[in-house]
Amino acid sequence: MTKSVDARSITRAECERIIARIYAACERDGQSATIVIVDRGGALKALSRSDDAIAPWAVDVATAKARTALNTNASTRQLWEEVQKDPTLTANIPYLQELTLLPGGLPIRDGDVLIGGL
Numbered sequence: 626m627t628k629s630v631d632a633r634s635i636t637r638a639e640c641e642r643i644i645a646r647i648y649a650a651c652e653r654d655g656q657s658a659t660i661v662i663v664d665r666g667g668a669l670k671a672l673s674r675s676d677d678a679i680a681p682w683a684v685d686v687a688t689a690k691a692r693t694a695l696n697t698n699a700s701t702r703q704l705w706e707e708v709q710k711d712p713t714l715t716a717n718i719p720y721l722q723e724l725t726l727l728p729g730g731l732p733i734r735d736g737d738v739l740i741g742g743l
Contacts, residue, residue, distance in 0.1 A: 634664045635733055635741035640671035643733070643743065651675065659683035662733070663691045663742045670741060689723055690730030695742030701730035 640662045651658045657675035661684065664670045672684065690701050697704060705726040708714045718724065733741040 632665075633735055633738050633740050634666070635662060635670055635735075637670070639733075644671060644673050648673075648675070659687045660743070661687035661691045663688070663695055665695070665740050667692050667695055667742070686725065686727060687729075689725040690727060691742035692730075693724050693726075693742070694730035694732045695739065696724075698732050698739055700728075700732070701726055702728040 643662065644660050647658055647660055650656075657678040658673075659675070659678045659680070660671070660673045661669065662671040669688070672687075674683070693701050693704065705728060708718065708726060718726070731743045732739055733743055
């Protein structure tokens with residue numbers, strides 16, 4: 626018997642819809658944003674920055690948030706909250722490269738299938 630893997634990944638069109646929704650919320654709240662979306666393999670699918678987003682490290686941080694959410698299938702806020710409850714997790718954080726607990730990273734799902742990270 627051959628088993629197959631569901632290889633759905635986020636599309637460019639869906640990335641554009643997500644980015645548009647984020648910018649609409651940012652405009653409403655008077656905020657700027659650096660948005661990174663990665664596909665199900667963790668590769669960069671979309672990058673967009675507000676015109677007034679000037680922090681040079683923001684792209685790296687946004688990428689780390691997206692990859693962390695993808696690789697853990699959890700929001701980075703959820704991870705932060707879990708680490709606060711368990712000191713053993715806190716001790717291991719320095720050894721987990723490209724993992725960030727800064728809030729803002731979200732897994733992107735199509736139903737129950739993980740298709741990317743934001």
